[in-house]
Amino acid sequence: MDQAQRAAPQDEAKQNGDPENRQRQNDASGEGQNNDEKKPSLIRRHPFWAAGIVLALIAFGIGGYFIWLIYFHPYETTDDAFVDARSFSLAAKVSGYLDDVAAADNAHVEAGAVIARIAPRDYQIAVDQAQAQVESARAAITNAAAQIDVASAAIEEAKARETSSAAALQFAKDEADRQRQLQQGGAGSLQTSQQAESNLRQAQAAYAEAQANISSAMKNKVAAEAQRTSAQASLKQAEAQKESADQNLLYTTLTAAQPGRVVKISGAKGQFVQAGQAIAMFVPDEIWVTANFKETQLADMRAGQPAELTIDAYPDHVLNGKVDSVQPGSGTAFSLLPAENATGNYVKVTQRVPVKIVVDQWPKDVSIGPGMSVVPTVTVRPRH
Template identity: 70%
Template sequence: MTQTERNKTQLDENNQVEKREDLQSKRPDSGTPQQEAKKASIIRRHPLASIMIVVALIVVALIGYFVWLVYFQPYETTDDAFVDARSFSVAAKISGYIADVPVSDNERLSAGAVIAKIDPRDYQIALDQANGQIGVAQAAISSSEAQIAAAGAAIEEAQAQQASSAAALQYAKDENDRQQELVKSGAGSQQAAQQAASSLRQSQASYAQSQASVTSAIKNQNSAKAQKASATASLQQAQAQAEAAKQNLLYTQITAAQPGRVVKLSGSKGQYIQAGQAIAMFVPEEVWVTANFKETQLADMRPGQPVDLVIDAYPDHVLKGRVDSIQPGSGTAFSLLPAENATGNYVKVTQRVPVKITVDSWPKDVAIGPGMSVVPTVTVRPRS
């Protein structure tokens, strides 16, 4: 065989090998027997291990779901929360010079404790003057009552004289009528008739005088009663002035209306203050937490649910509390300038709603006041 024939034979063999490789590569189950045995060994030779791995993955997924459901899902929290209280300013009700300030800044006070004292001398003088006016009015009332009694006695005396004059007048009338009849019949004298007529006129005058005396006595009594009424009004006015002076004297001591702390104390001894001028701020002991939750966090939140609270200033103090109430409306709805959404370029923004949280027991070893930041965590559903 020549060299050319050998080359041709070798080329034909190579072409046949390439064709077989192409045919094997196009078959779907192509591969060597060793590779096929290796692929089948993972599932076919270890079916139990494969099933256990799948079951383990399912168990881990279920455990993770229940951990999320029990320890994360039942809670709602926010960092937009703070300690709140109904703080107010302590102001004087009267004007005057401050005589003493027996308290210091941030001092805890009980109800009725004196915060400041105003010089009471001017108000004591006003009270003494009012009491003097009461005495004058009471004396005037007593004098009027005596005049009323005297006028009553004069009325009785005048009425008695009037009764006597009336009897004498009636007798004079009867005597005059008899004498006039006797004169007409010729049995009586003219002198007797004239004397009877004169006696009648005198009796009439006496009766008129007695009537005038009764009227005068009644008028004197009415005048005395009017004086008593005036004195009584003066007494009431003096008593009102005395009561006002007494209250002003009490107002010289500015006291705490309830337990709490006095802060931002600005009053000082010797300072002149006007009525209504503030000298300090007062923080009552009754404080709570106001938490501004997003409106999307309120679906399961109800009053009475337990709350865990952490104060930023004292993170080692974990407090317990309860949801007291939820404000019926967002915080911006009750602001000075509420948002107006009736515009063409409206963009929906998740609103925040204030939630009042009461604390079971505040710590006594630290100072807690309004404005301090708190992180509350509300359990909106019980863990089960």
Template identity: 70%
Template sequence: MADNQPDIMETKPDRRKQQPVENADRRADSSVEKRPSLVRRHPFWILSGIVVLAALIVGAWFGWKIYFYPYESTDDAFVAARSFSVAAKVSGYVAEVPVTDNQHVAAGDVILRIEPRDYQIALDQANGQVEVAKAAVDSAGAQIEAANASVDVARAQQNSAAAALQYAQQESARQQQLVKSGSGSVQAVQQAASTLQQDQASLAQMQANVTSALKNKTVAEAQKSSALASLKQAEAQAEEAQQNLSYTTITAAQPGRVVRLTGAKGQYIDAGQAISTFVPDEIWITANFKETQLTDMRPGQPVELTIDAYPDHKLHGKVASVQPGSGTAFSLLPAENATGNYVKVTQRVPVKIVVDKWPADVAIGPGMSVVPTVTVRPRN
């Protein structure tokens, strides 16, 4: 017990020395915790710095976009093409449809056939009418030749009658001179006068025959003209029948795809009825840029394109042309801005973009969304 007491007394002074140190540390920590932060001490300057920094960032971004950014892009862009409806020009029952939906066809490929029997019969009838008209023309030509021969015969007879009449006149005058001189007889004078009258009547008849022959020739020529007109009409009908027969086979006028095919074998279709929609191979991009994006846009500038349906296919092209006017100006009902409550709205202008090479492993057609990016200024 005596040995332990000095040890206890020795430890007590140490604890008293440690307590003031611990209290000093606690007072220091409390003073640090009570000291306000930098934000609380300078809130105005901190907020002002943040605002200035944000303004610099926004200004730098706008400056980059306006003065240094060399691209213009829009998501208001679509694939365009001059699609049209394929319609039948003649009516009839469908005999064959050798294509199917969305099939690619070349120029001249058959899309649909209509039963041609009725139109073949009409063509045969028209060709028969042509042969009849040709025969009528030949007959009229033969009548003209016969009329020419009749005219020649009548004129020859007229010349002969005129010569006979001249001789009869001379003979009558000679017999009258003989009677006056006492050398002739009254009978001879009377006979010469009778012959003169007969020859005069014969000449008049021959002149009438010439006139009749000429009129017959005129009639024959008129008949030939009529026959020629009938021949032209028959040939026109034959050509029409031939065209109608050719219209029974509907072919592709240019390469493209057959879309929304409605014709089916055995179906009766009327003339003018649409059987499908045709999308030509020639397609392009119509991008509707804002008018404020056209400041530096010119034809020939390079374009990078991304198709929404196939984002892994990166396409390249160039600006072909810029439409001289906004899209609304050429719409069916253009906007009328002459009102008192007019509000200015940024217009969009269609820009035609042609693609260097379309991908062949995917189907691309009108209406598909595209995102074009035009390099409007050279890159630095």
């Protein structure tokens, strides 16, 4: 028990430590605190590195500003752009069976090239009939002109007979007066006087007949002239029908009105097509780029500004062009169903405005058509 009592104070002394050990520990901790307080900061320990980092940040900021000023600030770009063209459908103007489809799918054709033909036989028959009507009307005009000449000659003949009968009438009057006077004087006979009166009546009848012949000949001439007028009107009608038949015959051949490409051919040989039925689509050579810029990008955009374009399908082809015009209104304003913003929960949305960009030279070694995506970059401000 004495040993246990002696061991307990020793253990307590070990735990609390003797005064000398505690003094040494306090001295050591005080020296560590003094060392920490005397240690300099990182910037003081590495002033050149700190200054270099600050200068690098300043240079990076200045360089970033100049990069923005040179490579971003002068330009406006958009990925909402595409190749555009005034494409239209090739439709038959007359009905019939397709005799031939000369153009191939996606083929380029020149102006006047044959695209398709409709069997022309029925329309050639119509042309022949119209030509016959024209010739008939011309013959009627010729016949009427001949009748007018005959009537004119008959009028002249009737006038000559009138002149002759007028002279004979005058002689008959004189003879009748003379024989009447001789009979009254007793120098002439009654028979001679009666014969002279008979000759007078015959001369009067002949004169009246000559006048009637003149009137009849003049009426015949008027009738012939009316026939000629009618024949001339018939000729004009026949010529109009002939021209219409000729046009219909020409319409059986569908040709290209301008250079371009024939796409989406739906007609085939032997197919019956109605007038107005489309058999293909036509894309003219004249194409451009329609770029839908945000309205906030248009402040400095003007016609004539240079543009650089890349086509998504052919990124290795960089194209040059210029702004042609800016549409006076947003794209939705001219759509079939324009947006109606008169609502109670209106949310302002930045609108897109179409800008037409023409390309200086389209590449010839690739196929470019409407709808292909383009990324245009327009220089709207001077480069510094």
